[in-house]
Amino acid sequence: MTPCWTGLCPPPVARDQAYPQQQEPSVSQRTFRTQPEHNTYDVVIVGGAIMGSSVAWWLSQNVDFDGRILVIERDPSFEQCSTAHTNSCIRQQFSEPLNVKSSQFTLQFIKGLRTNMGGDERVENLSVQDFGYLYLADNHARAEELKAAQAMQSALGAGTRILTRDELAEAFPFYDLNDIILGSHGTKDEGYWDGGALFDWFRRKAIEAGVEYLSGDVTDVQTDGARATSVTLLDGTQIGCGHLVNAAGPRAALLSKMAGLDVPIEPRKRFTWVFSAANPLDRPLPLTVDPSGIHFRQDGPETYMVGAAPHDDVAVAPDDFHMDHSIWETHVWPHIATRIPQFEALKIVTEWAGHYAYNTLDQNAILGPHPDIENFQFINGFSGHGLQQAPAMGRGLAEIIAHGGYRSMDLSPFGYERIVTGTPFGESAVI
Template identity: 60%
Template sequence: MAVRQFETSATRNSYDVVIVGGAIYGSAVAWFLTDNPDFDGTILVIERDPTYANCATAHTNSCIRQQFSNPLNVKISQFGAAFIKGFKAYMGNDARVPDLSIQSFGYMYLADTDAFAGQLRTAQKVQLDAGAATQLMTPDQIRAAYPFYNVDDIVLGSINLIDEGYWDGGTVFDWWRRSARERGVEYIAGEVVSMRVVGPRVHSVTLANGDVISCGKVVNATGPRGAKTARLAGIEIPIEPRKRFTWIFTAEQPLVGALPLTIDPSGVHFRQDGPKTYLAGGHAHPDLAADFNDFTMDHSLWQDKIWPTIATRIPQFEAIKVVTEWTGHYDYNTLDQNAILGPHTEVENFFFVNGFSGHGLQQSPAMGRGTAELLTYGEYRTLDLAPFGYDRIAAGRPFAESAII
């Protein structure tokens, strides 16, 4: 199915909803608005780079988990899993849309201290109460199920093999964008450079080409650039781009059986990627804010930290070969690594979908649906996502989540 190119100017000078940013979150909000029978307004999506070459969505590792410490985050991922597995039905059983699934090799959290093991036990209770299937494993149980691990230093493991693993986020993004456009959502290539705020509302946005577009509501869906976009409306949010590195590698001695997405106590993570390939990820220390355009690799990080960690945890990975690598950005919320969602407390028609800190892709179905509800009804109708509201940012009150990768 051919997708027409983005125009550089809008067809109207006023829209009910203007979404700044057209990657996974801009497209999720746009699509869920079109899917809501009670919304009949006009929607404009403004995307600064319609190639999406450097957006966070393009660099994601595309995984989903229910192992969070906050029950609301667990429920958000459960809806995400249901949406992925029922994707074709959610898309109206369009014959062009593929059936999707989750490769549920699970997330394996490894604790090497009693304190960390205590966190896993506490989180498991939350997850079980929310209907997840998380299992705790002793070192001997881990050795029996996954004999390739070295767990001599491990106190406890935690894994869930139901709806945790890899999914095809690129296809969901592609179809949200395509379907939204077919339903009348307008996408243009452009960059918002200023906003005119009159009293408690954004009256209009101005593009780099000089076009001025009036708006009923504005949605900030600009990922790692979220704080920069918010400043155009005179708003500060604690979001910054943080570099995250990914490597795909092969092993001279491939493992027998699938490798769960393993979160090593060091913070390095690695998982099965394909039948004969594996993926590893991590970040530098200290973990500092990056320039928006800085996507350079840190080759010393692989040599000095990532590979030694992998080879220690899985001795069969002593001999491995990197086949590709890339750098992406988290839209990192420095307050609590959780999303900022909903309207500003003073600029009442400025809405956030920002700060997902690495778990944005898996949360996009629930967060896109919830934002569309808020824009349509002024309230959440399914999951109550109010704890992610801006009021906690203004108060400096973290919304706690300990399971951050």
């Protein structure tokens, strides 16, 4: 199977009647300028993948904002962006209510995508392949964390449940559960969804609403001490800005440094494998978050997907996508074959490396203005759960730009102030 690396289509997964592919927008609508139409813009967004395009679309729909918007993307093919390498899943199993609510908004938004994008008949509503997430606890402290989180999730309307070891064995008899105390399982609205289609519609509809997309590489940011005033491109072009949005994903720290700012975000490599099993399971495999840190899930009727971090989880160059093949043999395969003995005989179908935009403070979003450079706006640091939060985060940042504050969901706990004070956002359910 050939993976899709463009970021303009779903991630590389096996599909058939059980996992139907959503209809996607025509690729003929991809439009990038090579020179800006204007010398200055009310909002300049650096990074055109799902976060930048979400902000652009929400701004273009805000009746209180009528300014010019420019999105600058260094790689119009989107081959190396995190959106292109995502496993495209959504969950409600977080430990912090604000993360649960953010994903719940995305669920509402994508299920009514056509209506939410103005009733455009070209737009298909999106669905979730509900294989669910399953967090496994192998110690009492972790078990108590899962119980507390599940109670909060349930109070917010999530379909999560706690299963004892015996209940896990009955529901999923293929697991080896000798070391497991209990699990937290999602029964609805958790699983795969077509994030690539949402990205393409955000971008396409933003362009149709007048947002300009420019192929260019930002090499410098000019400030007057209190505000970002302009950006300079590799070819020397200088573009003025009213607001500057950092949507540069794993390159967020590089852009921030151009403005003399520090942000604790770095590219961290993550590996994904898709494999077929000689002895497939007799029921769908939830996205299992194993105590080892490895996660694996159903990918098709007889194929499965597994993800893992490298042994040395450190910052890498933003263009480093080299696969460490040894990690499969020495770490990943032994763990999944122990947890699911039926996976002792399997065959890799495809594999790839991608990047988390990893927030080293607390692995959660940084959203909104910098306290010193007031028009330098962050939408960064999602550390692996950004795709499912893109609609809520894009809407929130658009509200800050248009209104000076949040109007729908209060996302202020994600603000930069916690970076200054070194106060982590308390999310513990990070994969």
